Amino acid sequence: xQQGEEDPQALSIQEGENATMNCSYKTSIxxxxxxxxxxxxxxxxxxxxxxxxxxxxxxxxxxxLDTSKKSSSLLITASRxxxxxxxxxxxxxxxxxxxxxxxxxxxxxxxx
Amino acid sequence: EPEVTQTPSHQVTQMGQEVILRCVPISNHxxxxxxxxxxxxxxxxxxxxxxxEISEKSEIFDDQFSVxxxxxxxxxxxxxxxxxxxxxxxFCASRRDRAGGYEQYFGPGTRLTxx
Numbered sequence: 001x002q003q004g005e006e007d008p009q010a011l012s013i014q015e016g017e018n019a020t021m022n023c024s025y026k027t028s029i030x031x032x033x034x035x036x037x038x039x040x041x042x043x044x045x046x047x048x049x050x051x052x053x054x055x056x057x058x059x060x061x062x063x064x065l066d067t068s069k070k071s072s073s074l075l076i077t078a079s080r081x082x083x084x085x086x087x088x089x090x091x092x093x094x095x096x097x098x099x100x101x102x103x104x105x106x107x108x109x110x111x112x
Numbered sequence: 113e114p115e116v117t118q119t120p121s122h123q124v125t126q127m128g129q130e131v132i133l134r135c136v137p138i139s140n141h142x143x144x145x146x147x148x149x150x151x152x153x154x155x156x157x158x159x160x161x162x163x164x165e166i167s168e169k170s171e172i173f174d175d176q177f178s179v180x181x182x183x184x185x186x187x188x189x190x191x192x193x194x195x196x197x198x199x200x201x202x203f204c205a206s207r208r209d210r211a212g213g214y215e216q217y218f219g220p221g222t223r224l225t226x227x
Contacts, residue, residue, distance in 0.1 A: 033215055033216070035218075040201075040223075041220065041221070042203065042218055042219060042220035042221045043155065043203060043218040044218075045215050045216070045217065045218070048215045088154070088155065090155075090216075100145075100147075100157060100216060101157065102147075102154050102155040102156070102157075103154065104154045105154060
């Protein structure tokens with residue numbers, strides 16, 4: 001299966017702390033994308049990192065990609081209560097046709 | 113900023129009934145998708161659509177499902193005879209291109225409840 005797997009499954013931190021979530025996948029990819037989902041709501045695209053990139057920043061978000069280990073991490077710095085949500089990685093692999101594979105997600109709770 | 117829209121936001125239907133979920137992808141996008149998320153579970157791919165035909169479908173997308181782009185703007189998912197296990201959030205997504213740098217934009221979802 002191409003599906004990504006995030007860890008931890010759940011993470012609880014204090015406001016102001018950094019949150020790190022990891023994603024592992026199984027085969028080669030074109031890119032990897034991170035999404036946020038608030039409870040019962042839609043998916044919000046956060047950041048895309050291509051297979052030839054190793055690190056990318058967007059505001060308080062930092063994403064790394066290690067294709068040799070088939071893993072990615074999402075770091076949220078200086079977390080806020082509003083960051084409370086589930087975070088998913090999704091892999092886009094040409095070998096698997098025209099679809100994304102989503103991981104199981106990390107549920108992040110930021111305590112004010 | 114352009115966005116994917118979906119209607120209705122919530123659909124309640126009785127088992128065995130047909131439902132049509134509607135999506136309006138972003139106007140200059142060429143690739144369209146449907147995903148499903150059962151409560152508390154991961155997002156699962158159903159089908160992708162390009163150039164007026166299905167380009168890929170998952171094993172979930174069986175004969176009771178169909179998709180259509182009836183005009184230049186709408187993209188629909190039809191479930192012919194709903195089952196209880198079809199209760200889920202259904203997300204539509206669109207993408208400008210298949211090239212590696214293009215992200216999928218998701219709609220807000222339709223919550224389908226089958227009773």
